[in-house]
Amino acid sequence: MIRQMCRWAVTLLSLVLGVSAARADEPAPSATPAADAPPTRAELEELKEQNRELREELLLLKEDLQQTDQRVDKLAPLAAKVTGYMDFGFYYVAGNGSGIRSDFGHINYPEYSYIVPAWTFMGDPLSTAINARGEPATTGESRAITFDPIKSKGPTFIINSLNVGLFAQVAPGTLVQAKFDLVPRSLDPSNKDRLFLADFVDVRLAYLEHRITRKWMDLALFAGKFDSVIGFEYRSQEAPARVEVTPSLICRYTCGYPLGVKARALFADGLLGINVAVTNGTSFSELFPFYDEIDANQLKTGSARVHVAPFRGVELGISGLYGAQDRQANDDVRQWMYAVDFHLHRHDLVLRGEFVNGRAKGETEEGMRACNLTPCLRFKGAYGLVGYRVTNILMPYARVDWRDALHRNGVSFVYISQVGRLTAGLRLNLTQNLVLKAEYTFNRELGRTPQFPDDIFTSSLVVTY
Amino acid sequence: MSRTKLSLIVVAALATIPAETRSAAELGSVEGKIRVLKDGKPRADSSNVVVYLEGIPASAAERKHAIRQKDLQFQPRVSVVVKGTTVDFPNDDKVYHNVFSTSRPARFDLGLYRSGASKAVQFKREGVVDVFCNIHPDMSSRVLVVPTTLFAATDASGKFRIDGVPVGTYPIVAWHSSGAEVRGQVKIERGKAATVTFDVAEGERPKQHLRKDGTPYGRYE
Numbered sequence A: 001m002i003r004q005m006c007r008w009a010v011t012l013l014s015l016v017l018g019v020s021a022a023r024a025d026e027p028a029p030s031a032t033p034a035a036d037a038p039p040t041r042a043e044l045e046e047l048k049e050q051n052r053e054l055r056e057e058l059l060l061l062k063e064d065l066q067q068t069d070q071r072v073d074k075l076a077p078l079a080a081k082v083t084g085y086m087d088f089g090f091y092y093v094a095g096n097g098s099g100i101r102s103d104f105g106h107i108n109y110p111e112y113s114y115i116v117p118a119w120t121f122m123g124d125p126l127s128t129a130i131n132a133r134g135e136p137a138t139t140g141e142s143r144a145i146t147f148d149p150i151k152s153k154g155p156t157f158i159i160n161s162l163n164v165g166l167f168a169q170v171a172p173g174t175l176v177q178a179k180f181d182l183v184p185r186s187l188d189p190s191n192k193d194r195l196f197l198a199d200f201v202d203v204r205l206a207y208l209e210h211r212i213t214r215k216w217m218d219l220a221l222f223a224g225k226f227d228s229v230i231g232f233e234y235r236s237q238e239a240p241a242r243v244e245v246t247p248s249l250i251c252r253y254t255c256g257y258p259l260g261v262k263a264r265a266l267f268a269d270g271l272l273g274i275n276v277a278v279t280n281g282t283s284f285s286e287l288f289p290f291y292d293e294i295d296a297n298q299l300k301t302g303s304a305r306v307h308v309a310p311f312r313g314v315e316l317g318i319s320g321l322y323g324a325q326d327r328q329a330n331d332d333v334r335q336w337m338y339a340v341d342f343h344l345h346r347h348d349l350v351l352r353g354e355f356v357n358g359r360a361k362g363e364t365e366e367g368m369r370a371c372n373l374t375p376c377l378r379f380k381g382a383y384g385l386v387g388y389r390v391t392n393i394l395m396p397y398a399r400v401d402w403r404d405a406l407h408r409n410g411v412s413f414v415y416i417s418q419v420g421r422l423t424a425g426l427r428l429n430l431t432q433n434l435v436l437k438a439e440y441t442f443n444r445e446l447g448r449t450p451q452f453p454d455d456i457f458t459s460s461l462v463v464t465y
Numbered sequence B: 001m002s003r004t005k006l007s008l009i010v011v012a013a014l015a016t017i018p019a020e021t022r023s024a025a026e027l028g029s030v031e032g033k034i035r036v037l038k039d040g041k042p043r044a045d046s047s048n049v050v051v052y053l054e055g056i057p058a059s060a061a062e063r064k065h066a067i068r069q070k071d072l073q074f075q076p077r078v079s080v081v082v083k084g085t086t087v088d089f090p091n092d093d094k095v096y097h098n099v100f101s102t103s104r105p106a107r108f109d110l111g112l113y114r115s116g117a118s119k120a121v122q123f124k125r126e127g128v129v130d131v132f133c134n135i136h137p138d139m140s141s142r143v144l145v146v147p148t149t150l151f152a153a154t155d156a157s158g159k160f161r162i163d164g165v166p167v168g169t170y171p172i173v174a175w176h177s178s179g180a181e182v183r184g185q186v187k188i189e190r191g192k193a194a195t196v197t198f199d200v201a202e203g204e205r206p207k208q209h210l211r212k213d214g215t216p217y218g219r220y221e
Helices: A002-025 A041-079
Strands: A081-093 A100-102 A120-123 A156-171 A174-183 A200-213 A217-225 A259-267 A272-279 A301-308 A314-324 A334-346 A349-360 A376-388 A394-409 A413-431 A434-445 A456-464 B008-010 B027-038 B049-053 B064-066 B068-070 B073-075 B078-082 B086-090 B097-101 B108-113 B118-122 B127-133 B140-146 B151-153 B159-166 B168-176 B181-188 B193-201
Touching: B027 B049, B027 B168, B027 B181, B049 B140, B049 B159, B049 B193, B068 B086, B108 B118, B151 B159, B168 B193, B181 B193
Parallel strands: A120 A413, B008 B078, B027 B193, B064 B086, B078 B140
Antiparallel strands: A081 A156, A081 A456, A100 A120, A156 A174, A174 A200, A200 A217, A217 A259, A259 A272, A272 A301, A301 A314, A314 A334, A334 A349, A349 A376, A376 A394, A394 A413, A413 A434, A434 A456, B027 B159, B049 B151, B049 B168, B068 B073, B086 B118, B097 B108, B097 B127, B127 B140, B168 B181
């Protein structure tokens, strides 16, 4: 339509130009005797000037038409836009690839002697994460976290994910967005329990967004499966955006994709922001067993974050959630957490820190061991990240993270997770669409847990499309 | 509109007397005061208003201007250039940028380019050109393309003065970087300074814009 209109405009102008140019060559109409006289030099000059102006305008219109054609060609396929990335990796994890060990003989934690020794776990089953999805090399003998799609300490190449993003503008200010990972993993045909999924699809985002812009506020309303509102790390958790290869130890609490409704309001041009969500479950990641995409109880989870951005590139936030504990039916069993975060991105420096603290209360039958009906979790954790863009391509980074958690379920199991890690890595932006990252993580057990080998080397080549 | 205070850069080198210089006896001046109104009340700072005259075309001399990309911002955020000026967009950041505009007076797309590289566009038409980066939504710059070298920017008190104006009667325009514009007429007499006073109501710049392909920016970009 636009193209057609522009063509008409050019045609019309060409006709006008033609008439104008022709008139310049012809005698003036003979309406009056004076008109029979040949045009004066001044008149001819004026016509010449008009002609020049019209030609100039025609050239500009032609340029416009060319530009419009380019835009139309680009916009035509945008009824639904497809984006995404492919994340290819290589990793090796020391030891058996797992971040946990059993406390055989109850040597280190005798207070849990009522639990089968093999099910008293020391360490963190997700601390040997090898990719941006947070998947560990293996969960080892873990009982609570049994989803173990990789199950190899390496060294091995791996397609971490083939991510596909769909976008469509269904009305002015109203968008539909979806993102999913296609995850190729091994199939073990000999596994009778069918715990191996082999290749699988992980739907990360699927939501409708409606944006309302007012003089004093930008409001976005969401419905569906969307980003968490807790902390800051969730914003850059996908492989192309993440500075590092792997998530921090606390990302499991803040990087989930809850399902429900959400409102995000920005005031004073982003100086103040408020995010509020009502969701089925927490903002925990799906790998961690305190998250329920489809709710099992009636009480929903409320979460919110308030941030201030006093300067460009600086943001301070406080967030929290409260609701019924996930994966159980009793509404009286509650779960809560809060987080504080700090983010600075100025010039070529990225500096970020987050702290979380929370608890899933669990449920205990009278006279029985703690948390025998519903698992309990108490946790604290933090991380600090610094990265500096040395050149157009090169960005070294370092991260320190820590997690202190106790996760137990009657006599079934207990996880005593006191872990500290130091990660050092390099990020190479080879082109705008191609990023290569490599990092080494020193994984250290804290408290009474003895050291065991579980350091991680991992790398990632991310190409976006 | 960004919280960053806009810095209006007048291309000083361009604010010269036109090539068709006339003798001093045929020239006059225009001066005056512009009040910037916000919600009907005068602002304390009335700077960053551009006043220019129409009907006195600039010579075809080659003119250049630069809008740098540094710290994920365009610098300056607001510029005034004479029609025909070539504007360079050097990338001083260590990340890629993609400068583009869909404004009618100058539609262009410079594509992705890295640190140290620069691309240029000639602004051939008068009007307001909003320039953005296709990757970083916070980057925006506004360019006013004027037909003449006879323009001036107001100081904080709103005062301005344009010298070297040929005798005659001309349309005069006061333009605020928010997009508000007031028009009038001024009669220039030989050797005298005409006085003009305008009130410009500050407008609102659009808070959001789209990428070059008409789609919104990413979730957190």
